[in-house]
Amino acid sequence: MNEQTPEKKKSLWNCITASREVSLLLVLIVLCALIGIRSPEFLTISNIGEILKNNAVIMIMALGMLCVLLTGGIDISITSTLAFAGMTVGMLFKYKLIQSTGLGFLIAAAIGAMCGAIIGAAIAYGGVASIIAAMGGMYIFRGLAYLVANSQWAGADALGSFTNFALSSNLGFGVINNVIVITILCYVIFFIVLKWTKFGRSIYAIGSNRTAAAISGIHVARVEFLVYVIMGLLAGFCGALSVTIYSSAQPNMVLGKEMDVIAACVIGGVSMSGGSGTVGGALLGALILSVIAKALPLVGIDAIAQNTVKGVIILAVVILNVVTKRMMDRSNLERRKL
Amino acid sequence: MAGRSGRTISTDRKRYTKGFFSSWEFVLVILFVAINIFCKIISQNYTAANVLREMPKYLSEMFLLFPMAYILLLGDIDISVGATVCLSATVSCFASNAGFPIGAVVLIGLLTGLACGMLNGLILTVFTELPAMIVTLSTMIIYRGIAEIILGSGGSVSLNDVSGFSALAGMVGLFPYLFFLVLILGVVFTIVSAKTPFGRSLYAIGSNRSAAFYSGIKVQRVRFIVFSITGAMAGLCAVFLTSTLFGANTTTGNGFEMDAIAMAVFGGISAVGGKGRLAGGIISAFIIICLRIGLGEINMNPQVILIILGILLISAVLAPNISTKIKEKKQVLARK
Numbered sequence: 001m002n003e004q005t006p007e008k009k010k011s012l013w014n015c016i017t018a019s020r021e022v023s024l025l026l027v028l029i030v031l032c033a034l035i036g037i038r039s040p041e042f043l044t045i046s047n048i049g050e051i052l053k054n055n056a057v058i059m060i061m062a063l064g065m066l067c068v069l070l071t072g073g074i075d076i077s078i079t080s081t082l083a084f085a086g087m088t089v090g091m092l093f094k095y096k097l098i099q100s101t102g103l104g105f106l107i108a109a110a111i112g113a114m115c116g117a118i119i120g121a122a123i124a125y126g127g128v129a130s131i132i133a134a135m136g137g138m139y140i141f142r143g144l145a146y147l148v149a150n151s152q153w154a155g156a157d158a159l160g161s162f163t164n165f166a167l168s169s170n171l172g173f174g175v176i177n178n179v180i181v182i183t184i185l186c187y188v189i190f191f192i193v194l195k196w197t198k199f200g201r202s203i204y205a206i207g208s209n210r211t212a213a214a215i216s217g218i219h220v221a222r223v224e225f226l227v228y229v230i231m232g233l234l235a236g237f238c239g240a241l242s243v244t245i246y247s248s249a250q251p252n253m254v255l256g257k258e259m260d261v262i263a264a265c266v267i268g269g270v271s272m273s274g275g276s277g278t279v280g281g282a283l284l285g286a287l288i289l290s291v292i293a294k295a296l297p298l299v300g301i302d303a304i305a306q307n308t309v310k311g312v313i314i315l316a317v318v319i320l321n322v323v324t325k326r327m328m329d330r331s332n333l334e335r336r337k338l
Numbered sequence: 339m340a341g342r343s344g345r346t347i348s349t350d351r352k353r354y355t356k357g358f359f360s361s362w363e364f365v366l367v368i369l370f371v372a373i374n375i376f377c378k379i380i381s382q383n384y385t386a387a388n389v390l391r392e393m394p395k396y397l398s399e400m401f402l403l404f405p406m407a408y409i410l411l412l413g414d415i416d417i418s419v420g421a422t423v424c425l426s427a428t429v430s431c432f433a434s435n436a437g438f439p440i441g442a443v444v445l446i447g448l449l450t451g452l453a454c455g456m457l458n459g460l461i462l463t464v465f466t467e468l469p470a471m472i473v474t475l476s477t478m479i480i481y482r483g484i485a486e487i488i489l490g491s492g493g494s495v496s497l498n499d500v501s502g503f504s505a506l507a508g509m510v511g512l513f514p515y516l517f518f519l520v521l522i523l524g525v526v527f528t529i530v531s532a533k534t535p536f537g538r539s540l541y542a543i544g545s546n547r548s549a550a551f552y553s554g555i556k557v558q559r560v561r562f563i564v565f566s567i568t569g570a571m572a573g574l575c576a577v578f579l580t581s582t583l584f585g586a587n588t589t590t591g592n593g594f595e596m597d598a599i600a601m602a603v604f605g606g607i608s609a610v611g612g613k614g615r616l617a618g619g620i621i622s623a624f625i626i627i628c629l630r631i632g633l634g635e636i637n638m639n640p641q642v643i644l645i646i647l648g649i650l651l652i653s654a655v656l657a658p659n660i661s662t663k664i665k666e667k668k669q670v671l672a673r674k
Contacts, residue, residue: 266472
């Protein structure tokens, strides 16, 4: 009995450190508990709902970024795509060219998919390094967003009924806000696709070993192209979504937030070199990032210092990652010696 | 091996052996001339005097191009340079307002940049598993965040006494001092990358890091030096930027990292490492600067310039790839 106790402890510890998701979940729970003790209003349902709603855009785009990072690429054009799609939809509503909410989302998603297709074609079929193609796309789409805007912007009154979408909860049976329902839906779909479909598994295969994937019959270029189209589609969709959430469409929407999306993935344990990372990890990474952003003012850190703290946390998480990996490798080696 | 091969237009090695006329640099020179003619046609005001007067605004970005080219050659990337520029500019503005003489202010700006670069280098060389993208991403947020803290709630600072910085922005005849400094640094960086053991080790590391390590190159030391140089050059960029802007704010240096990478890649330096020459990067930088000035003269919407830059960037990498693919296909067909 006495001998078994340390063994059991060790296995629990192993369980925590071995699974990235479990340790992230623990971090999230501890974080929430600490903040909850400091300021009880943090853990109210309305506050949590507010956090989820305000970070829905980042959370949804983290899914697309997960796929892109899994193939070993990177896409920093997403917020430009988002601005272009969102701005176009905003202008369409402003000049009363479209009225229906569904059509707005459809157009935004189509524009996003088109933007993604341009970048994806250059990367998958043209052999352009993903960072370069994405950077070009970042310039082009942000420029297009400004051109579409034509030094105008769409406010709540111009958008009309479109803003109601983020306020109502008819998709969530009157209980859950529409935006949160859509976020959950996206996560369920991506979880299934990445875990159990041929397409999902081929994304992992490409990221782990491109040559092996090609030889085993995966259309590498086609899958890669589709990944960027999906990323664009999500970014475009999020364009419309952020227009309804913030009830305004401006050409400089979410400028620089692509770094938040990448950071969410990286905190969630998605490898930047491809092949490893899960939907659960991306979700937890995005949640941790948004909880931190929300919590800093609650625990009395000045709003002006928030970016610095965020940067330090991201850096700390990645370094911690490396350190634990090294420790694990070393302990594995030692076990083999015995 | 990889170092010698800049991006060549032709893959047919038999006819074009190392000829300047088949090199990417030659295409860039032609493009440079074409852009200048184009700008001259669209704008009456596109004169040498006007161009040189406008140039200092953009020239300081070239300080970032040189070390960025080195970093790309290593197969790394540094997206924190824009934030480093912001932090250095902020610190040197405050130092100048605190009454330091201009020499000390320049030194402070340089040292701030150097410190930022050394921190990047230190993290990347101690934790070699980490990709440069994510490390510099987080330090980018941190450096700009520190600048935000220093700048306080107003978010901007302007110089009380501009005399020192005005001296930096002085001219020799038509040419600003900055122009000569950029040229000298350009020559130094080009020669170092092409002719010295240190420069050649950049190519070796970029082509195959483990092979370079096993052939005795101190890979991590080279990386640390290059990242530190990048920081110092960002500090230099910040000082000269301040001499044209007479202040700093939270958006100073926004997007500089992207501009520097774009210039380098457009100049034929591969973003995956080991390929390209600095000369191409310098020519492409002048192409982009002239295009910006020219389109600025006819009051073109700056967003259109952004779009043009984006298209240029993608097509500069895409065009040679496609031509190679077509040629390969033709060869296969011919063999059949």
